[in-house]
Amino acid sequence: MSKQKKGMPFxxxxxxxDSIIYRIAVTSSSVAxxxxxxxxxxxxxxxxxxxxxxxxxxxxxxxxxxxxxxDYKGQRVSDAAKAKADPAVGKRRNALTEYAWxxxxxxxxxxxxxxxxxxxxxxxxxxxxHYVIAxxxxxxxxxxxxxxxxxxxxxxxxDEHEGHYKMCIQMLTGDATDHIKGIKGIGPKxxxxxxxxxxxxxMLTKVREAWKEHHPEDWHDRLEVCWNxxxxxxxxxxxxxLTIEEIFNDTEV
Numbered sequence: 001m002s003k004q005k006k007g008m009p010f011x012x013x014x015x016x017x018d019s020i021i022y023r024i025a026v027t028s029s030s031v032a033x034x035x036x037x038x039x040x041x042x043x044x045x046x047x048x049x050x051x052x053x054x055x056x057x058x059x060x061x062x063x064x065x066x067x068x069x070x071d072y073k074g075q076r077v078s079d080a081a082k083a084k085a086d087p088a089v090g091k092r093r094n095a096l097t098e099y100a101w102x103x104x105x106x107x108x109x110x111x112x113x114x115x116x117x118x119x120x121x122x123x124x125x126x127x128x129x130h131y132v133i134a135x136x137x138x139x140x141x142x143x144x145x146x147x148x149x150x151x152x153x154x155x156x157x158x159d160e161h162e163g164h165y166k167m168c169i170q171m172l173t174g175d176a177t178d179h180i181k182g183i184k185g186i187g188p189k190x191x192x193x194x195x196x197x198x199x200x201x202x203m204l205t206k207v208r209e210a211w212k213e214h215h216p217e218d219w220h221d222r223l224e225v226c227w228n229x230x231x232x233x234x235x236x237x238x239x240x241x242l243t244i245e246e247i248f249n250d251t252e253v
Contacts, residue, residue, distance in 0.1 A: 010146065012124055013051035014117040015042065016135040017058045017100060020150075025093035034096050045134045045150050057116035058100040060109035064239040068228045074179040111239045118143045118232035139175075142167035143232055161200045168195060168203040170230050171223070172210060180229045181222070183214045204248065220244055 020041045028034035046054050065072045101107050108116045117133050121143050124131040132146040132155070141147065144163045148155050158166075172191040174182025186194070198206050211219040224244050233239065 009130070010049050010051040010132045011129045012053050012055060012120075012131045013046060013049050013148075014120045014124075014131060014133045015045060015054065015056040016113045016117050016133070016137060016140065017042070017056050017105065018113045019136050021058060021096045021100065022093060025089050025096055028092060031092055031095040031099075034092050035099050038096055038099065041150070045148065048150070048153065049132050049134065049148050049155070051132065055117075055120055056100065056103075056105040057108050057113035057120075058105050059097055059113060060107040060111070062110040063112060064110050064241070065112075065229050068241050069180075069225055071179055072229055111233065114140050115233040115239070119234060119236060121145050122234040138166075139170070139230065139232060142170070164200050164203060165195065167231070168207050171204075171207045171226060174226055175230060178229065180226060182226060183210055185214065186210070208248065 017038075020038065024034045024037045024041070028037055042054060042056060045051075063072075106113075106116055114135065114137050117135065118140065121131055121133055125145060132148050133140060133143060134148045134150050136149055136151050141158055142163045144158055144160045146155065146157050169188065169191045170182075172183055172186050172194065173188055174180040194206060194210060195203055208223065211223045215222050224242075224247070227247050228241050231242075
């Protein structure tokens with residue numbers, strides 16, 4: 001860019017662009033206009049984060065989470081219903097997604113864009129690279145590192161403890177937006193109380209104990225489903241369903 005960039009300099013910026021595409025599909029009047037808006041949105045994120053390289057992930061084909069639970073995201077209005085309500089929005093969204101693919105933006109097949117940016121962040125962390133994740137999805141806040149909310153124009157940092165804590169809270173409460181069932185009767189306040197003063201290394205054990213207590217007959221399957229639906233992947237593991245034994249890395253389950 002010819003102008004001096006502002007903000008904190010990052011080597012890499014990882015963008016979950018699905019929400020950008022949907023917002024533009026709703027607000028633009030044509031695919032051509034939408035493409036210009038999309039290019040500008042990515043450019044603005046690079047400018048705002050002062051990032052040297054941009055890595056953008058968008059929706060691909062399939063999603064392993066539907067193999068875990070057929071009603072995943074069942075509470076949301078389906079894409080088909082949205083398209084039926086306004087067919088032009090659905091067409092623009094599909095066209096913009098294909099446009100992003102043609103630009104070389106990562107096609108997140110059999111997973112979600114937030115899984116991809118989470119994996120990229122893990123790889124960058126292990127490589128000692130200075131990175132930021134650009135998104136508006138609260139689920140990604142379980143990932144350690146710098147984050148940039150491109151709607152609120154807010155840069156913030158999630159440390160290892162906070163990311164693990166946010167993940168464990170969700171493992172207790174589930175996520176009604178995506179039709180992910182947590183422990184019956186436990187909302188955010190009760191979840192926070194359960195984890196108060198619990199050391200980071202003991203939080204997952206506390207989560208497991210809570211599931212056992214509230215759902216003694218089938219806690220194993222319930223927790224396994226909840227975990228697989230909520231957990232942002234950290235490795236290219238084929239996006240298979242993780243077992244309780246793999247999740248807790250032990251056999252005392």
